[in-house]
Amino acid sequence: MQMRDTGLGFSPITIGLHWLIAAAVSVMVWLGLSAGQMDAGAAKAELIAMHSTLGTVLFVVAAYRLWARLTSYHPLPVGTPNPIEVMISRSVAVALALAPVLLPLDGWLAMSAAGDVVRLPGGIALPAIVGLNPEVEYVARLLHKIGAYAFLAGLALHIFGAMKNHFVLKNDTLKRMLGKRVEL
Template structure:
């Protein structure tokens, strides 16, 4: 990732952050159709017609997350990101970097493993997908809690930077 330092996130970076977050939230909340179709497939049964469109929606949204995540990572590498607050304890900075690294890794691993299971039938890919999804949930909750602690306890601008559309 780039060492370039910029004053704020771009509108595109902010849009990508919240779009990916919204799509992942949809995936967490509306995955039943995919689970039912996958279970039927694994048992050699026919899926319920009502679940099939939900399964395809899950696939499309997962691929959208992958494409948007690639764009986001490319922007991060080429444009840079604002520096972390100088007020943070080194342990908090390390935790923030580790959390971001895990989130970035999982927003690639989860859709790729799902695609490998769905399209290629790769053994074990569905397990990686489910475990990755579960880990992603907890790391995203940690990420959100960290942003809220930064805002309300440490009174930094970390949360405001991802909410404000300051530049193009």
């Protein structure tokens, strides 16, 4: 079994992590948007706790995925792509791999500065990065919100590119990300 990406294709590990992270990010976005619409209270705190827990798990998985992405060959594009589109798609892909590593760290910083604790299953609590500091909290929450919306914009570009490849260019890029072996 192919354990690392090559110039010809993605490894099954990369494909699995891609879809696992996609599912986790979908839940994270839903939790974050839902909590943002609620008034302060126990229900909002529970959503934020689930968002934080999933963010911590996502951080670990995404950190490995980012390392693998940066240390492996990226497969060649399928078909005859426009070089500008290749540069844009690869930039978006690296940004999408980097965001699930940076956003949880920023969330942890914001919670620490607010005096909140990131609790994990099993009663494990992450130590605070900084002490109580309203200014740091404000900046970290603002950066988290901006980063989340920038991530969603990059995700929209990523999905647009996948749909363009599948429906307009009619190549096998999407099939390759579903684990099929394709000809370049």
